[in-house]
Amino acid sequence: MKRRDFLAGIGTSAALTACTTGTEQQASTATSERVTWRMVTTWPPNFPGQGTGVNTLVRYINELSGGRMTIEVYGAGELIPAFEVFDAVSGGAVEMGHGAAYYWRGKTEATQFFASIPFGMNIHEINAWLYYGGGLELWREVYEPFNLYPIPAGNTGVQMGGWFNRPIDSIEDLRGLKMRIPGVGGEVLRRAGGTPVNLPISEIFTALQTGSIDATEWVGPYNDLALGLHTAAQYYYYPGWQEPGPALECMINLDAWNTLPEDLKAIVTVSCQAMSLDMVSEFMARNANALEQIRASGTDIRAFPDEVLAELKRISNEVIEELAAADPLVERVWTSYRDFQAQARGWQLISEQAILNTTNL
Numbered sequence: 089m090k091r092r093d094f095l096a097g098i099g100t101s102a103a104l105t106a107c108t109t110g111t112e113q114q115a116s117t118a119t120s121e122r123v124t125w126r127m128v129t130t131w132p133p134n135f136p137g138q139g140t141g142v143n144t145l146v147r148y149i150n151e152l153s154g155g156r157m158t159i160e161v162y163g164a165g166e167l168i169p170a171f172e173v174f175d176a177v178s179g180g181a182v183e184m185g186h187g188a189a190y191y192w193r194g195k196t197e198a199t200q201f202f203a204s205i206p207f208g209m210n211i212h213e214i215n216a217w218l219y220y221g222g223g224l225e226l227w228r229e230v231y232e233p234f235n236l237y238p239i240p241a242g243n244t245g246v247q248m249g250g251w252f253n254r255p256i257d258s259i260e261d262l263r264g265l266k267m268r269i270p271g272v273g274g275e276v277l278r279r280a281g282g283t284p285v286n287l288p289i290s291e292i293f294t295a296l297q298t299g300s301i302d303a304t305e306w307v308g309p310y311n312d313l314a315l316g317l318h319t320a321a322q323y324y325y326y327p328g329w330q331e332p333g334p335a336l337e338c339m340i341n342l343d344a345w346n347t348l349p350e351d352l353k354a355i356v357t358v359s360c361q362a363m364s365l366d367m368v369s370e371f372m373a374r375n376a377n378a379l380e381q382i383r384a385s386g387t388d389i390r391a392f393p394d395e396v397l398a399e400l401k402r403i404s405n406e407v408i409e410e411l412a413a414a415d416p417l418v419e420r421v422w423t424s425y426r427d428f429q430a431q432a433r434g435w436q437l438i439s440e441q442a443i444l445n446t447t448n449l
């Protein structure tokens with residue numbers, strides 16, 4: 089009998105204990121104790137991609153644990169507002185959260201390197217850095233003083249540059265542009281002469297449609313189509329220089345994490361990895377499909393001119409170097425990130441990029 093079937097077939101702790109004598113260690117880590125945690129997220133409930141990814145994660149955890157671990161998910165605003173997730177998990181009001189580390193740059197600017205920075209690493213590179221380049225150790229170090237334990241959990245892949253209601257032919261066209269673009273990307277826009285604003289998901293469409301903003305970035309074709317942004321602006325620009333491959337996170341209250349038996353820790357960790365593969369695959373498939381729909385709707389899909397991207401990149405480096413100069417922790421994370429990215433690019437140029445370049449031969 090497989091262990092999972094065995095556990096599923098046992099109804100009482102007495103029976104379980106009786107049947108596992110002789111495997112003392114197993115019995116102590118696989119008692120009938122049931123764990124029910126609450127998880128708050130920064131996404132609307134069931135939001136395509138991110139929200140559904142969270143649902144997949146908690147289903148994996150429940151199934152792999154044979155029902156011993158149950159996680160109740162609360163989308164943004166259901167229990168607490170989106171941007172209070174960090175504090176709620178940190179303080180122990182709930183055990184678990186899902187979001188993106190750059191939302192917490194108000195705690196320390198070091199957090200955002202674990203999600204995405206403008207002109208930073210793409211999805212493959214950031215995964216390599218986190219798992220094989222020391223990134224995850226740094227992330228845990230940065231979150232530890234907040235009593236949090238982070239696990240990478242999902243990635244949207246490279247985003248789109250955003251929706252505009254006028255063409256961007258030169259850097260001057262960004263002057264006076266009022267755009268929904270958060271984080272470092274927003275600061276870059278500000279230094280380029282624009283006005284960055286941050287809006288919750290629920291307000292983006294109306295703001296763009298009524299002209300209270302001139303442009304917005306959100307995610308990519310799959311998410312943007314769901315918001316109807318193609319009906320509110322004519323131009324859809326790429327690439328998403330502001331978010332080249334944002335990693336998403338599962339954050340766990342450190343005290344809660346330390347109470348978990350080893351097998352449940354492993355189940356949570358592996359479920360986050362499995363969910364990441366699932367989300368990446370879903371975004372690739374659905375973005376491709378949604379892009380065709382957006383193109384068919386008559387949207388003008390354009391690349392930013394190289395000189396615009398070069399100037400945005402120059403400003404981005406300026407902003408990030410200033411953040412690093414102001415804080416030794418940011419400096420240390422940025423140095424690790426920057427060096428890893430430089431090394432990874434050497435390989436990427438003659439591997440992934442080279443093969444993609446053959447597409448039109």
Ligand code: CA
Pocket residue numbers: 247305306307331
């Ligand atoms: Ca975005």
